[in-house]
Amino acid sequence: MQFLSKSLFLGLTACALPLYAVDGIVLINQNSALAGNVTAGDTPGFPVTISAPGSYKLSGNLTVPDANTTAIEITSDNVTLDLNGFSILGPVVCSGFPVTSCTPAGSGSGVKSGLATNVTVLNGVIRGMGSAGIELDEGGVRVEGIRATSNGFAGIMASSAIVTSCEATQNGGVGIFNSALVMGNSVRGNASHGVQIFSGVATNNFAFKNGGNGIDASFASVTGNQVRESGMAGIRAGCPSSVVGNTAVGNAGGDIITAGSGCTRANNAPAP
Secondary structure (H helix, E strand, C coil), X not given: CCCCCHHHHHHHHHHHCCEECCCCCEEECHHHHHHCCCCCCCCCCCCEEECCCEEEEECCCEECXXXXXXXXXXXXXXXXXXXXXXXXXXXXXXXXXXXXXXXXXXXXXXXXXXXXCCEEEEXXXXXXXXXXXXXXXXXXXXXXXXXXXXXXXXXXXXXXXXEECCEEECCCCCCEXXXXXXXXXXXXXXXXXXXXXXXXXXXXXXXXXXCCCCEEEXXXXXXXXEEECCCCCCEEEECCCEEECCEEECCCCCCEEEECCCCEEECCECCC
């Protein structure tokens, strides 16, 4: 009867089991993504499936093979994913400022979740995905410190989320789409709107040279933003909305526009 050497046994075991940091956080890198078993049900290759609550952290860059592949899919509630300064990379290149084309076309996202709630994604770069950099469909989520650039459809799409201190640049559609709180972000050179928000708050954002409206809002609070050189309106708000304390300059379709009745406009530059 033959026995494996101890070193070989340990090497095989390490390949089959998830890697952990000293604090119990699960580490994810290209090798662990290709090996699979990051969580139960995670098959080798992409997407990496996170099916258990907990904390996860990149320990290296992830590179997907084509524009139709999603890098990380979160199927569990109560997940924190820290990109840890690393990047999720795809093959898409968006050209123009604002963007006029993105190739190749695809359907993959950098980080995606469906019905998962209480999801947090932090601190890194997502570039070149076929669809969105981040696509979080359920509420109760947070996105912070993410740079989403050159993604084929959108930078950050997050329903009922807090999106703070992010950068969405040169994406093939909207920079940031949300229905809760968009605060302290930079949106530049996106093909469509810089920020698009429904029934939420857009505050202290900087929008520059987006192809659509710099900030497109409906039934929302829009305060303290700076918007410049949009291809359409600087700020367009569907009423009732509150548009207060913003600066909008040099926007092709008008600087501040409200549509309907019941909006509050005050202390903006240009003045109401």
